[in-house]
Amino acid sequence: MTKSICVVGLGYIGLPTAVMFANHGVKVHGVDLNPAAVKSIQEKQLHIEENGLQERLNNAVDGGFLTASTTPVVADVFIIAVPSPINPDNTANLEYVRLATASIVPYVKKGDLVILESTVPPKTVENIMLPELIKSGLEIGTELYVSHSPERVIPGRIFEELVNNDRIVGGINQKSAELTKELYETFVQGAIHITDATTAELVKVMENTYRDVNIAFANELAKMAEKLDVNIWEAIKFANYHPRVNVHFPGPGVGGHCIAVDPWFLVELGGDTAQIIHLSRHTNDSMPSYTAQKTQAILNQNGIAGATVAVLGLAFKGNVDDMRESPSTIVIDELHKLGLTVISHDPHIKENKHATQTQSLDEAVENADILLFLTDHNEFKSLAAATVKSKNKIVFDTKNCLNRSQWEQAGFQFHLLGDAKN
Ligand code: SAJ
Numbered sequence: 001m002t003k004s005i006c007v008v009g010l011g012y013i014g015l016p017t018a019v020m021f022a023n024h025g026v027k028v029h030g031v032d033l034n035p036a037a038v039k040s041i042q043e044k045q046l047h048i049e050e051n052g053l054q055e056r057l058n059n060a061v062d063g064g065f066l067t068a069s070t071t072p073v074v075a076d077v078f079i080i081a082v083p084s085p086i087n088p089d090n091t092a093n094l095e096y097v098r099l100a101t102a103s104i105v106p107y108v109k110k111g112d113l114v115i116l117e118s119t120v121p122p123k124t125v126e127n128i129m130l131p132e133l134i135k136s137g138l139e140i141g142t143e144l145y146v147s148h149s150p151e152r153v154i155p156g157r158i159f160e161e162l163v164n165n166d167r168i169v170g171g172i173n174q175k176s177a178e179l180t181k182e183l184y185e186t187f188v189q190g191a192i193h194i195t196d197a198t199t200a201e202l203v204k205v206m207e208n209t210y211r212d213v214n215i216a217f218a219n220e221l222a223k224m225a226e227k228l229d230v231n232i233w234e235a236i237k238f239a240n241y242h243p244r245v246n247v248h249f250p251g252p253g254v255g256g257h258c259i260a261v262d263p264w265f266l267v268e269l270g271g272d273t274a275q276i277i278h279l280s281r282h283t284n285d286s287m288p289s290y291t292a293q294k295t296q297a298i299l300n301q302n303g304i305a306g307a308t309v310a311v312l313g314l315a316f317k318g319n320v321d322d323m324r325e326s327p328s329t330i331v332i333d334e335l336h337k338l339g340l341t342v343i344s345h346d347p348h349i350k351e352n353k354h355a356t357q358t359q360s361l362d363e364a365v366e367n368a369d370i371l372l373f374l375t376d377h378n379e380f381k382s383l384a385a386a387t388v389k390s391k392n393k394i395v396f397d398t399k400n401c402l403n404r405s406q407w408e409q410a411g412f413q414f415h416l417l418g419d420a421k422n
Pocket of ligand 1: 119151152153154155207208211215248249250251252253254255256257258259316317318
């Protein structure tokens with residue numbers, strides 16, 4: 001029998017997951033507290049950008065397999081995919097997870113399965129979810145099954161990765177894990193590995209922390225390379241030819257709602273033990289200010305005072321429309337603190353979400369003394385330098401996403417983060 005699923009949280013993970021099950025003939029009901037998100041899904045309008053989402057949403061809604069509302073419904077399976085952010089003091093905010101769990105309690109019935117997909121600190125299922133679920137009156141583990149199956153997909157390639165990535169399933173007991181595995185086999189072609197809930201929680205946070213620490217290492221090396229007269233991008237490329245080396249890349253900072261957030265869960269849990277993790281967070285968080293200061297230094301070298309900076313790219317990374325925890329907003333704040341004027345542009349952020357933003361690239365660059373590229377959108381990579389008409393011809397590329405010789409041929413003075421050869 002095909003089970004019915006209620007997905008709580010229709011954001012970057014919940015919506016693609018809901019759509020994916022619906023496209024495989026499963027009756028799915030999506031729930032979001034935001035009535036505007038619910039309305040847009042009912043009307044097949046996207047409130048987030050993701051490759052392949054529109055056509056899959058159309059199929060799901062037109063086929064009658066996906067409905068949405070602001071409150072849960074009775075179902076066989078509940079998938080929770082709500083935010084798990086950090087508070088201003090970097091401690092975990094698990095209120096959304098707790099409230100989402102509480103919201104399904106009136107709707108769960110004997111034999112149901114509850115799956116948490118949100119990334120959470122180890123022990124959240126045990127300490128936050130189970131005390132809520134027990135209020136259903138059902139016996140946990142025999143009448144109500146519970147597991148953590150962390151999402152591990154990368155924005156921009158969500159559908160490809162939902163199908164092909166291996167999946168970790170951590171049950172509160174074996175039966176919960178097996179039921180969860182069976183469910184995801186609906187569309188997952190990667191291997192599905194079974195473990196306990198706390199291990200699954202740690203695995204997911206560990207993966208993102210590995211990436212954060214590795215990027216911090218690359219950012220430290222980039223700063224050193226500038227003093228050594230070495231191009232760090234070239235050096236990393238060569239180092240990565242070694243079969244056991246995989247150094248990540250520097251940049252203007254680490255953004256998004258995962259890599260910049262999850263390591264703090266381990267810092268909170270680990271205290272003094274989590275030293276490398278803690279230091280890496282600080283190194284990565286220092287990059288927006290470093291980028292702003294370098295921009296100022298380039299302007300000083302050129303004797304330009306009271307400058308206007310065209311910030312190109314507001315999204316936290318290339319080819320997504322997501323500005324959550326984006327380093328760009330901090331870079332802009334830092335540029336303002338230095339007394340610089342900023343005008344920004346991002347081809348993926350359609351509404352003006354930042355006070356400095358313009359929808360026109362030409363308008364962003366026309367009065368600019370320097371073009372500061374902060375994200376590696378394809379639109380920027382393929383930009384013909386000769387067509388860019390800015391006031392002063394200076395470029396600062398923080399993502400190694402531009403073709404240096406093309407920009408130099410077009411008369412631009414070219415600067416690259418992590419490369420002193422300018
Ligand atoms: N970044 C660098 N240097 C790099 C790679 C990334 O500075 O070498 C920056 C990006 O520009 C961006 C940030 O890091 O600002 C994060 O980007 P990302 O592409 O590393 O990761 P996310 O946040 O889009 O997605 C990650 C993924 N985790 C891993 O690759 C281990 C994804 O698989 C997870 O599902 C996702 O977090 C999540 O939801 O947790």
